[in-house]
Amino acid sequence: MAMSHNDSVPLHPSSQSDIDEIENLINAAPATVLPARPQSPPRASIPVSSSPFIQSNIPPPSFHNKPPIPPPISSVSVSPAVLPVTDPNVRPTVSAEGFGSAPNTLTEPVWDTVKRDLSRIISNLKLVVFPNPFREDPGKALRDWDLWGPFFFIVFLGLVLSWSASVRKSEVFAVAFAVLAAGAIILTLNVLLLGGHIIFFQSLSLLGYCLFPLDIGALVCMFTSSVLLKVILVPITLAWSSWAAYPFMSAAVSPRRKALALYPVFLMYVSVGFLIIAID
Amino acid sequence: MEGGGYGALSSNQFLGSVPAVVINDEKTPLTGESSRADPRTFPPGTSYDGADRPAGNSWAAVFSVSSYTPYFNVDTDIVADRIISSINSFRGDFFGKIDANPDLYGPVWISTTLIFMLAFAGNIASYLIQNKKTSTDLAWKFDVSYFNLAAFVIYGYTVVIPTGFYFLFQYFGVAAASLVRLWCMWGYSLFIFIPCSLLMVIPVTMIRWLVIIVAGASSGTFIAMNLKTYTEERDLIVMVASAFLLQFALALFIEIYFFG
Known part of the structure; x- marks a missing residue:
């Protein structure tokens, strides 16, 4: 018209x-x-x-x-x-x-850019990992996704694991990094292949953010030698991570394939959790 | 049409009109995706683009996720059903079950699970053995190289052996054999090793050998019985037997290298 x-x-x-x-x-x-x-x-x-x-x-x-x-x-x-x-x-x-809505990021100071990225990481982290009302709509949680957060969390977890390992430190880092980084990609592809609707980088971002509880668990385990504490702490962080990833991954696929999409996520987190316990 | 184009063009140049640009950006990949998924949407040869698109598409489809979705078209209950039938080794009707819809979900995630299980169970087993011997765990270190070995062996076995058998079947003229079906069958045949690797943590040599021999024999029988359906009228018992022996050799390898 x-x-x-x-x-x-x-x-x-x-x-x-x-x-x-x-x-x-x-x-x-x-x-x-x-x-x-x-x-x-x-x-x-x-x-x-x-x-x-x-x-x-x-x-x-x-x-x-x-x-x-x-x-x-x-x-x-x-x-x-x-x-x-x-x-x-x-x-x-x-x-x-x-014009005000799109600030010119090319001419701003570097510190502003860093601050903006950090605050975005923190707000995304809050959305994904901590309980809040936005959990009801998992698709909206990470609309403003970024890959800095996942990168930091994956590298940090790999570093913590390799620091706590007593032998073959570099190999430990390599295995942890490969499992986490390739794992995130493969898990996303898995959902796509099962016919799910998911945005590739959003899912990568989410899986990385969900590692945060395990990061904390690994950090605590690095400074403690008590096996009992590790065995108690790691399952808790594991459950936390899986719980954070659950709504997003299960909403992406049809209900009859929920288990097929969730099982690999669970497998990856359990493996990482076991690595945290086993490496001393 | 032209008005929309004009609007998009003009608004493109102003910072203020982001939503219009975003909508356009969303639309363009979508149409591109659908045309890639189904070349029939655009009749070939009607336009300059259409002339060379089909050839480019068939090559680029290798990298497209959507071209692999048929191999992952399974539901949870179907996968569970296939796993259960992979434990019933003497039925020999696995190919009948997957006939219409062979999946790669099972093989991929069963072998991946097996890799993690072998790496962890192997480490736990060596930990328990050393604990029993020296009554102190000072000597024990977590051995990450189990991951590399397990990944190399299991992925290699699941990919290479079915491929080899596929080419052998082609050579002997068994046309019914398809590569995806063989991959599917071999992948599901590895499932029984997952619970077995849990059992083999028990630090008693006798039990370990018993478990792995039972698992190897069961999984080898599963493969042999199913391959027999392909080779009924031909004299290919050598292939069936070699498949059985290869599976049994894998079981022995697992026992010796991860739990020895």
């Missing part, structure tokens, strides 16, 4: 309005500088569209589907007198919607 309208009638006027807008930019630049950030890109003068007519042209996403009302554009937007009047009110909201 809007398509055809957009197609036939306004193509010329709207392209015309583009030109108009550029003209406006050139003409009215001195006028609009005052309320704006001086460095903002040329399109920041969208606020021209505070007059409702141009919205179809360069819209914030929510306005995208509105049928355009093109004809008066040129007449209205050409008159530069309108611009400075309405600008100060509208500019902040539009720029917040249109």
Whole structure:
């Protein structure tokens, strides 16, 4: 509906309005500088569209589907007198919607990037491993997945295991890392092959985050020599890990194949748990 | 159509219109995926793309997950049923059971489970033996190399031996033999070693040998009885016997290297 309208009638006027807008930019630049950030890109003068007519042209996403009302554009937007009047009110909201949501990550300090990634890891960890209301919808839990967390947890577990091993340290690390990293990939493929619906990297991310309890268990076991404590602690962390991974993996496949998808996850965690106990 | 294209094109260039771009990004791979999965959606030869797509597809399908899903098309009860029938060694109807739908899920995860079980049970067994001898566990160290050995032997055995038999069957003209079925059968035949590796932890040499001989004989019989259905009218008893002996040799290898 809007398509055809957009197609036939306004193509010329709207392209015309583009030109108009550029003209406006050139003409009215001195006028609009005052309320704006001086460095903002040329399109920041969208606020021209505070007059409702141009919205179809360069819209914030929510306005995208509105049928355009093109004809008066040129007449209205050409008159530069309108611009400075309405600008100060509208500019902040539009720029917040249109440009504020995507901060430029290329020019920010490195420390900000690191902090952002760390906070994302922590929030993902909370979503996956700790009990909270979001557990009801496992698919949403890791929509903002990342692979830094899994990488840290896998490497950390491998390092802890190889530190606690008394012989063949490097081989222990190699086996642990291979089992965990390849295991995560293979488990995800397993779900996909069983006909499940899962996002590959999201599942990798989740399986890595679920290692966190085992990480803690391994860390504690490294500093204790009591076999009894290990034998009690590791099953608890094991159950915690499996419980964290359970809702996601079981929701991904059809109910009749739940056991087939969950068994390999269980196998991997049990193997890792056994490694933690056995290596002293 | 053009309006949408125009909208997408124009909004593409502005930072503000992320959702529209995301929707487009989601749509494009989807259509690409479906066209790869089923080449019939696009009649070949109708467009410039269509001309060379089928050839590229058949080659690229090797790397596509969806081309392997038929081999994992099993439910939990089916897998359980197959595992149970792999313990009943004298029935010899395993190929009849998997005929329509041979799966690779069983072989993959049975052999993987067996690898972990062998590595852990072997370590526990050596721990118990040393404990019994020296009454102190100072000498015992966890031996990670059991993993490498177990993975190499078990994966190698499950892949190579059925492949070899497949080519032998082809050579002797048994057309009924298919590679996936042989893999499936050999993979399920390893299941009995999983409970046996638990039993073999018991540090009594007599019991260990008893368990492994029973397991080897049972699993070898399972393979032999099933292979016999392929070779009924031909004089291929040598192959059946060699399959039995190979399985028995695997059992002995497990006993000697992991529990010796």
